[in-house]
Amino acid sequence: MLSQDSNDDTEDVSLFDAEEESTNKPRKSKIRHPVASFFHLFFRVSAIVVYLLCELLSSSFIACMVTIILLLSCDFWAVKNVTGRLMVGLRWWNHIDEDGKSHWVFESRKASSEEGEAVSEAESRMFWLGLIACPLLWVIFAFSALFSFRVKWLNAGGDQTT
Numbered sequence: 001m002l003s004q005d006s007n008d009d010t011e012d013v014s015l016f017d018a019e020e021e022s023t024n025k026p027r028k029s030k031i032r033h034p035v036a037s038f039f040h041l042f043f044r045v046s047a048i049v050v051y052l053l054c055e056l057l058s059s060s061f062i063a064c065m066v067t068i069i070l071l072l073s074c075d076f077w078a079v080k081n082v083t084g085r086l087m088v089g090l091r092w093w094n095h096i097d098e099d100g101k102s103h104w105v106f107e108s109r110k111a112s113s114e115e116g117e118a119v120s121e122a123e124s125r126m127f128w129l130g131l132i133a134c135p136l137l138w139v140i141f142a143f144s145a146l147f148s149f150r151v152k153w154l155n156a157g158g159d160q161t162t
Contacts, residue, residue: 030122031126033083033086033120033123036082037083037087039083040083040126041126043071043072043074043078044072047068047072047075048134050064079131080092087127088108088124089109089119091108092105092106092107
């Protein structure tokens with residue numbers, strides 16, 4: 001009797017998307033918005049590449065930092081207005097109530113069975129992985145820059161012969 005109860009429990013659970021394979025619906029592409037997915041990662045990865053290759057690309061520290069800030073600004077705009085909405089169904093806006101107080105409203109799309117509104121699992125993983133992994137890299141870069149010891153920065157006000 002104990003084994004029969006455990007069989008009943010396992011029948012309800014589908015492993016490895018067995019329900020999707022059992023239905024006769026044609027499988028669509030895993031990435032429904034390839035342009036949005038590309039730009040979601042493009043701005044982030046480009047800023048990291050510019051940071052890593054800054055000394056090779058330009059001798060101007062200011063030009064590199066301005067380029068990185070512009071790329072990250074484009075990334076913020078793209079995530080807020082385009083990729084967040086298309087890839088995972090996020091949206092947000094400012095609402096001002098009758099008292100004149102400003103309230104930010106955040107929404108996420110509910111999981112639905114309709115094909116047009118379903119969030120692609122591959123896009124969702126790509127969105128959240130990019131949103132979490134890139135800031136972690138920036139934290140690692142910040143600590144490495146903080147703890148790196150370069151003699152040329154200490155000698156900035158002194159003799160410039162070295």
